[in-house]
Amino acid sequence: MLDMNSSQPLYEQIKQHILYNIHTGKFTPHTRIPSERSLSKQLGVSRLTVNKAIKELIQDGWLYVQIGKGTFINDGTIDQELDTLTGFTEEMAKRGQRADSYVLEIGVQPASDTVAQTLRIAKGLPVVRLKRIRRVNNQPIALETSSLIVALCPNIERYDFSKLSLYDILRNEYDIRLVYAQQTFESRRATDDEAHHLKLKKGSPILAIARVTYADNDAPVEYVESVYRGDKYKFTAILRRI
Numbered sequence: 331m332l333d334m335n336s337s338q339p340l341y342e343q344i345k346q347h348i349l350y351n352i353h354t355g356k357f358t359p360h361t362r363i364p365s366e367r368s369l370s371k372q373l374g375v376s377r378l379t380v381n382k383a384i385k386e387l388i389q390d391g392w393l394y395v396q397i398g399k400g401t402f403i404n405d406g407t408i409d410q411e412l413d414t415l416t417g418f419t420e421e422m423a424k425r426g427q428r429a430d431s432y433v434l435e436i437g438v439q440p441a442s443d444t445v446a447q448t449l450r451i452a453k454g455l456p457v458v459r460l461k462r463i464r465r466v467n468n469q470p471i472a473l474e475t476s477s478l479i480v481a482l483c484p485n486i487e488r489y490d491f492s493k494l495s496l497y498d499i500l501r502n503e504y505d506i507r508l509v510y511a512q513q514t515f516e517s518r519r520a521t522d523d524e525a526h527h528l529k530l531k532k533g534s535p536i537l538a539i540a541r542v543t544y545a546d547n548d549a550p551v552e553y554v555e556s557v558y559r560g561d562k563y564k565f566t567a568i569l570r571r572i
C-alpha cells in the first residue's frame with residue numbers, strides 16, 4: 331500500500347491513505363481510526379512516522395482526539411483559533427481546503443448609519459457592499475456582508491469574488507495592510523433568508539459575527555456582518571494570562 335521507493339515521504343503517503351478512507355466513506359465521522367501501534371504494524375512503518383501523519387491530520391481538522399479513547403474522524407466541523415487575523419480563504423487553505431464564494435451582491439451604495447459610524451465616515455458616503463455565501467467543497471459555511479470605504483479601494487467591484495480573496499485583493503492591489511480586527515459574537519436563530527442561503531432548516535442555530543478590521547493608524551477598513559452555520563463552524567479563543 332505504501333511505496334517505500336517513492337519520493338513522497340512516508341508520513342505523506344499515510345496521510346493520503348487515511349484521507350482516501352475518509353473520502354470513500356470507509357472511515358465515517360466520529361468513528362475511531364486504528365491505533366498508531368496497529369497502523370504502524372499494518373503499514374510496516376515506525377510509530378513515529380504514523381504519529382507525524384496523524385498529528386498533521388489533527389492540525390488540518392480531519393481528525394480529533396478524545397483523551398483516553400483514541401483518535402476519531404471529524405464530521406467536517408471547522409474549528410478556527412482566534413489568535414490571528416486571517417481571512418476565510420486563508421483559514422481554509424491552512425486546512426488543505428479550497429474556499430470559494432457565491433456572490434449574491436456587489437456594488438456601491440450610500441453608507442447606512444451603522445456602517446458610517448463603524449467605518450467613521452459620514453452617513454451617505456459611498457461604500458462597496460459585497461454579500462457572499464462562503465463555501466467549502468460546495469457546502470455553504472457562512473453568509474458574509476462586507477462594507478468597504480470606496481475611497482480606499484476604488485473599483486474593487488470589478489474583481490471576481492466568487493474565486494478571489496478579499497484580503498488578498500486589499501493587500502496586493504490596494505496596498506492595504508490589515509493589522510487587527512475586533513469581533514463580536516452572538517448566537518441566534520437563522521432568519522428564513524439566511525437559512526435558505528446556508529441550506530439550513532428554518533430557525534436553525536447560527537453564530538452571528540460582526541467584525542471591524544483596521545489598517546495602520548487604527549483606520550477602519552471593512553465592516554462585516556457574518557452568519558456562520560452553527561453545525562459546521564466553531565471558534566476557539568486563546569486566552570493568555572497577563
Ligand code: 16G
Binds near residue numbers: 416417418496541
Ligand atoms: C473572514 C472574515 C471576514 C473577511 C473575510 C475575508 C470572520 C468572521 N470574517 O471570513 O471579515 O471579510 O474573512 O475572506 O472571520 P477572503 O479573504 O477569503 O475574501
